[in-house]
Every structure is written in C-alpha cells, then in structure tokens.
Amino acid sequence: MSYLAIEGLSKHYGNRNILSNVSLSIGHGEFLSLLGPSGCGKTTLLRIIAGFESPDTGRLLLDGREITPVSAAQRGMGMVFQAYSLFPNMTALDNVRFGLRIRKLAAKEQLSRARDMLALVGLADHMQKYPSQLSGGQQQRVALARALAIRPALLLLDEPLSALDAKVRVQLRDEIRNIQREAGVATIFVTHDQEEALSISDRVAVMHDGSVAQIGSPAEIYGTPRDIFVARFIGISTEFDGVVTESNTVRVGGVTLPASQADGLPKGAGVRVLIRPENVHLNHAGSGSGPALAGHVISETFFGATTQIRIELAEGGSLIATLPTIEAAKFPPATPICAIWAPEAPHLFLKDGRQATSVT
Amino acid sequence: MKFGRKIFLGLVGLYFAIPLVATGVFSLWQGSNRYGFDGYTALFNQDELWTSLALSFELAVETVLASLVILVPAIFWMHLRLPRLKAVFDVISALPFVIPPIVLVAGMSALYTGPEWLVSTPHYLVIPYVVMTLPYTYRTLDVGLGALDIRTLSEAAQSLGAGWGTLVFRVVLPNLTTALVGAALLTVAIAMGEFTFANILLFKTFAVFIAFIGQSYPTEAAALTLLSFLITWAAMMGVLLGGRERAEIGGTR
Ligand SMILES: Nc1ncnc2c1ncn2[C@@H]1O[C@H](COP(=O)(O)OP(=O)(O)OP(=O)(O)O)[C@@H](O)[C@H]1O
Numbered sequence: 001m002s003y004l005a006i007e008g009l010s011k012h013y014g015n016r017n018i019l020s021n022v023s024l025s026i027g028h029g030e031f032l033s034l035l036g037p038s039g040c041g042k043t044t045l046l047r048i049i050a051g052f053e054s055p056d057t058g059r060l061l062l063d064g065r066e067i068t069p070v071s072a073a074q075r076g077m078g079m080v081f082q083a084y085s086l087f088p089n090m091t092a093l094d095n096v097r098f099g100l101r102i103r104k105l106a107a108k109e110q111l112s113r114a115r116d117m118l119a120l121v122g123l124a125d126h127m128q129k130y131p132s133q134l135s136g137g138q139q140q141r142v143a144l145a146r147a148l149a150i151r152p153a154l155l156l157l158d159e160p161l162s163a164l165d166a167k168v169r170v171q172l173r174d175e176i177r178n179i180q181r182e183a184g185v186a187t188i189f190v191t192h193d194q195e196e197a198l199s200i201s202d203r204v205a206v207m208h209d210g211s212v213a214q215i216g217s218p219a220e221i222y223g224t225p226r227d228i229f230v231a232r233f234i235g236i237s238t239e240f241d242g243v244v245t246e247s248n249t250v251r252v253g254g255v256t257l258p259a260s261q262a263d264g265l266p267k268g269a270g271v272r273v274l275i276r277p278e279n280v281h282l283n284h285a286g287s288g289s290g291p292a293l294a295g296h297v298i299s300e301t302f303f304g305a306t307t308q309i310r311i312e313l314a315e316g317g318s319l320i321a322t323l324p325t326i327e328a329a330k331f332p333p334a335t336p337i338c339a340i341w342a343p344e345a346p347h348l349f350l351k352d353g354r355q356a357t358s359v360t
Numbered sequence: 361m362k363f364g365r366k367i368f369l370g371l372v373g374l375y376f377a378i379p380l381v382a383t384g385v386f387s388l389w390q391g392s393n394r395y396g397f398d399g400y401t402a403l404f405n406q407d408e409l410w411t412s413l414a415l416s417f418e419l420a421v422e423t424v425l426a427s428l429v430i431l432v433p434a435i436f437w438m439h440l441r442l443p444r445l446k447a448v449f450d451v452i453s454a455l456p457f458v459i460p461p462i463v464l465v466a467g468m469s470a471l472y473t474g475p476e477w478l479v480s481t482p483h484y485l486v487i488p489y490v491v492m493t494l495p496y497t498y499r500t501l502d503v504g505l506g507a508l509d510i511r512t513l514s515e516a517a518q519s520l521g522a523g524w525g526t527l528v529f530r531v532v533l534p535n536l537t538t539a540l541v542g543a544a545l546l547t548v549a550i551a552m553g554e555f556t557f558a559n560i561l562l563f564k565t566f567a568v569f570i571a572f573i574g575q576s577y578p579t580e581a582a583a584l585t586l587l588s589f590l591i592t593w594a595a596m597m598g599v600l601l602g603g604r605e606r607a608e609i610g611g612t613r
C-alpha cells in the first residue's frame with residue numbers, strides 16, 4: 001500500500017521541461033533516495049512534494065488524500081535543506097521548538113519534545129547554543145531534529161550532507177538512517193552521490209533528464225540496470241561494441257564471449273556490452289582454456305582490500321578489473337593476461353539504450 | 361613605520377579636533393576676554409530652538425517609519441522572489457545622489473499637489489527626506505537581508521507551518537535588528553541636518569534655525585553647531601554600538 005503517490009507530475013520553466021510525467025510511490029516508513037546527476041530535476045521534484053512549487057500537471061496523494069492544492073505550511077512535511085537553514089536568532093532548542101509553537105502545543109510539551117529530539121540527534125549538550133556557535137554537521141543535526149519534532153507526514157532531505165566533509169558525511173548519513181528507522185517516518189532523500197544512495201536506501205529512484213529512469217532496491221539498481229544511462233551512472237564499467245553471434249554469445253573485437261543476455265536477440269544485432277570491473281576474471285596468458293580477451297597489465301591502483309587493474313587489450317581499447325589485493329599481486333604491470341567473464345556478468349544494451357532483456 | 365603612523369593619526373586627529381575646540385572656545389566667548397555660558401543660556405531661551413528641534417525630530421521619526429514601511433517589504437520581496445531585479449533596485453537607490461535637491465523639489469511640487477493636510481504642512485518634507493535617505497536605508501537593509509539566506513529561511517519556516525506573519529515577525533525582523541537600527545539612525549542623522557529642502561520650501565526646521573542663528577548671533581551659532589554635532593555623533597555611536605552588540609551574541613551568519 002503506497003503512502004505517498006506521485007502521479008504523472010510535469011513541470012517546466014520557460015520552455016524547458018524540468019520534469020516530464022514523473023510517477024513514483026513510497027510506502028509507509030520507507031526510505032527512498034532520488035539519485036541523479038546535477039540538474040536532472042531532483043530538487044524541483046522534492047520542492048513540489050514539499051509544496052514550494054506547483055506542478056503543471058499531475059497530482060500528489062498522501063495516504064489516499066489529494067494534497068496537490070495544499071500550501072507548504074499546511075502539508076506538515078519536515079524538510080532539511082542543503083544550505084544551512086537554522087534561524088540565526090534562535091538557540092538550537094528554540095529552533096526545534098519553532099514548529100511546535102506554531103502548532104500551539106503546551107509549553108511543557110514543546111520543551112520536552114524539543115529536548116528529546118535534540119537528544120536523539122546527539123546534541124543534548126548544545127541546546128542553548130546559537131547556530132553560529134555550532135559546526136556544519138551540528139547545524140544539520142538541529143535541522144533534522146527541527147524537522148522531526150513536528151512529527152512530519154513525510155521527511156524530505158535535499159542533499160543535507162553535501163556541505164559537510166567526507167567523514168562527518170558518512171557518520172551522519174548512517175545516523176539519519178537509524179533515526180529515520182526509529183521514528184518510522186517515510187523519507188525522501190535527494191542526493192547525487194551514488195554511494196550515499198545505495199548504502200542507506202530501501203529503494204533508489206535514478207532520475208535522468210526530468211524522468212525516473214529506474215526505481216528499485218540498491219541491489220537491483222546496481223545489478224540489473226534497466227538502461228544504459230543507469231548502468232553508466234551507477235558504479236564503473238568498461239564498454240565495448242559487440243555483435244550477437246549465437247543465442248548466448250557476443251563477439252567483442254575478434255573474440256566470441258559468453259553473454260546470457262544475448263538470448264532472444266537476433267543474430268548479427270549490434271549491442272553495447274558493459275562489464276563491471278569486479279566481474280572480470282584474469283588468467284596468465286596461455287593458461288586459460290576457451291575464448292578470452294588477450295592483453296597486458298598497464299597499471300594498478302591500490303584501494304586497500306582491493307586493487308584496480310587497467311589492462312590494454314591486444315585488439316585495442318582497455319579494460320578495468322578489480323581484484324582482491326592478494327589476487328592482484330599475481331599480475332604486476334606488463335604481465336600478459338587473458339580476461340574472461342561469467343555468462344551472466346555482461347550487460348547488453350541495444351543501440352537505443354534499452355537493456356537487451358527488457359525487449360523480450 | 362609605526363612612528364610615522366602615529367604622526368599621521370595625530371595630524372588627522374588635530375584636523376578634526378582644532379575646528380571643534382575652536383568652535384567650543386568661541387561659543388564661550390563673551391566679548392573682549394570674558395568667557396562664560398551666556399551664549400548657551402541665550403540659545404536655550406530661544407523658543408524657536410525647541411520648536412525647530414522638535415519639528416526636525418518629528419520629521420526624522422516620520423521619515424524613519426515611512427522608509428522602513430516602504431523598504432523592508434520591498435527589499436524582502438526582492439530577495440525572496442525577484443533577485444534578478446536587484447540591479448534595477450541598486451540603480452534606483454543611487455538616483456538621489458545624482459539628482460540635485462532643487463530639481464527634486466521642483467519635480468515634487470509638480471507631482472504632489474494634494475492632499476491639503478500634507479502639502480501645506482512641514483510633513484510634506486517627509487517625502488523628499490525618504491527619497492534623500494534612500495541610498496543609505498536601501499544599502500543598509502539590502503546588506504542586512506543579503507546576509508540572511510532569506511529564501512531558505514522562509515521555506516524552512518513555511519514547512520514548519522509558519523504563515524507570513526510568523527515568518528516576518530519571528531524570523532525576518534529579529535534577524536534584521538542591526539540593519540533596522542542602522543538604517544533608522546542614519547536616517548535620523550540625515551533628516552535632522554537637512555537644510556536645502558526645508559529652506560526652499562520655507563519650513564523652519566533645526567537646520568534652517570541653525571543657519572538663521574549663524575547669520576545673526578555668532579556665539580550662539582557656535583554653541584548650536586556643537587549641539588547638532590553631538591546629536592549626529594550620538595546617532596552614529598548608536599549604529600556602531602548596535603552593530604557590536606549583535607556581533608557579540610553571535611546572531612548572524
Ligand atoms: N526557478 C527556476 N527557474 C528556472 N529554471 C529553474 C528553476 N529552478 C530550477 N531550474 C532549472 O531546473 C533544472 C533542474 O533543477 P533542480 O534544482 O531540480 O536540479 P537538481 O537535480 O536538484 O540538481 P542539483 O543536483 O545540482 O541540485 C536545472 O536545469 C535548473 O536550472
């Protein structure tokens with residue numbers, strides 16, 4: 001049962017379409033991330049949900065009730081902004097109380113709830129400080145407490161971590177996730193950082209040019225990208241031009257390699273083959289059996305547990321493979337190698353960008 | 361280097377102090393080599409001093425109110441919704457610098473022919489005063505509002521349920537006190553000392569009174585000059601101290 005339903009939302013500014021026919025739904029207590037490159041319309045979509053902008057067409061249903069015409073002040077959505085948004089003239093405590101004052105709660109109730117919220121975000125010791133006396137991370141925590149204090153219908157977060165440094169960012173995103181779980185509030189989290197989206201979301205909606213390219217669990221988004229945009233945007237991969245030869249093989253360069261997604265495609269069809277580096281297996285040249293891409297190691301990048309190996313292929317082009325560091329030690333630079341992959345590893349896309357299997 | 365700087369500061373200090381001290385001494389002069397407060401007593405016994413001072417102060421306060429009522433919403437709206445018009449506002453606000461007062465008065469008299477209660481009374485001066493102080497009030501308020509991320513703050517307040525009233529009185533104005541006080545005191549200082557408009561339009565304000573005294577009673581004029589200097593100075597100190605107090609409670613960022 002969907003809690004918030006977004007139906008056929010479109011929005012344009014001037015003669016540019018910013019959102020075209022976006023439909024999405026989010027369940028009770030769900031954590032949904034909107035992920036996409038800069039300018040794809042994430043903020044615009046979030047602002048429409050918050051009520052700061054109105055859509056040209058389409059509607060929003062919250063718990064079955066239409067909220068499209070309801071003003072931002074009446075929607076009761078908690079919002080955390082990318083820019084620091086605390087009221088500079090109020091202490092952390094008064095900032096958190098602000099929404100409760102407007103709701104005319106009894107003073108005692110206001111105070112106790114505001115204190116609880118600040119304790120929840122780990123700022124019990126900083127209640128009387130003014131925003132200018134708090135660090136960026138602390139300010140965003142207060143903003144989160146302020147948004148949660150009104151027991152929002154929906155929590156909307158627009159890149160709340162992007163102004164923070166890397167370490168605080170990772171720590172705070174996990175905290176946000178835990179607090180969100182505890183509060184059980186449905187949440188939409190906007191980000192253009194894929195690691196952020198994949199690591200904390202129940203589901204991720206990948207946006208591209210004003211529409212939702214794919215929506216699914218982080219594993220689905222990463223493992224079975226539905227079109228070439230999603231495949232390229234999430235993670236890294238090496239791309240080749242290929243031609244379907246048999247029902248489950250493609251020819252890349254002069255080599256015929258297994259690809260189960262070729263199943264059902266006409267023989268001779270041109271496809272784009274994408275392979276993720278962790279799915280590439282390396283052997284020393286001549287040691288493997290069967291068809292493989294020949295080449296030699298040109299460089300290695302050490303990432304601690306894993307090492308990324310860049311390979312120059314004999315027929316031209318290059319290939320990236322990621323191996324456990326212990327494994328990678330067997331392939332120092334200049335080593336001649338041959339590379340293979342499992343039949344289900346490569347993603348095949350038609351010339352129009354669609355995933356090969358979604359055609360059948 | 362340090363020594364040179366001290367000499368320079370000393371010279372600047374003298375440049376400012378000598379005329380003041382000389383004026384002060386002269387204001388105490390009672391002919392030949394007698395000194396005393398006769399100039400001051402004579403001055404304070406002039407009814408016109410008090411009426412003109414009161415009139416100027418009243419006009420200054422009215423100018424402050426009119427300026428703030430017009431400008432605060434306008435600049436607030438500009439920052440919130442029409443940031444692209446900022447360049448236009450900037451130019452308009454600088455116009456009083458390039459339009460001579462005499463032109464302004466002529467244009468104004470043609471434009472405002474009524475109502476009677478306004479045009480025939482000194483309150484008419486509030487109109488040119490608002491225009492004349494525009495560069496200062498606009499700048500001060502613009503900087504004050506620019507330091508706040510007005511758009512994000514209003515959206516944050518709205519998402520928490522605030523209406524326009526709450527937004528303006530709980531969020532915008534409290535964060536603008538420095539700018540408001542600054543704009544008000546600058547306006548008071550300028551309106552209190554304004555001579556041209558009042559003189560042309562034949563209203564006896566404080567500055568007009570100073571000029572009148574200056575032509576007739578030299579020592580009283582010197583005493584009065586010091587007095588008006590003190591008023592301006594108090595207003596300026598108010599701006600500075602107000603700004604510092606805000607900085608100390610750490611209100612802005
Ligand atoms: N008020 C507006 N008027 C005109 N164009 C706008 C307006 N707001 C946004 N846009 C345009 O709409 C497009 C989408 O903007 P949006 O802020 O939604 O992108 P985003 O996905 O949030 O990007 P980012 O990751 O950079 O925040 C951008 O090209 C932007 O220039």
Ligand SMILES: [Mg+2]
Pocket residue numbers: 042043044
């Ligand atoms: Mg954005």
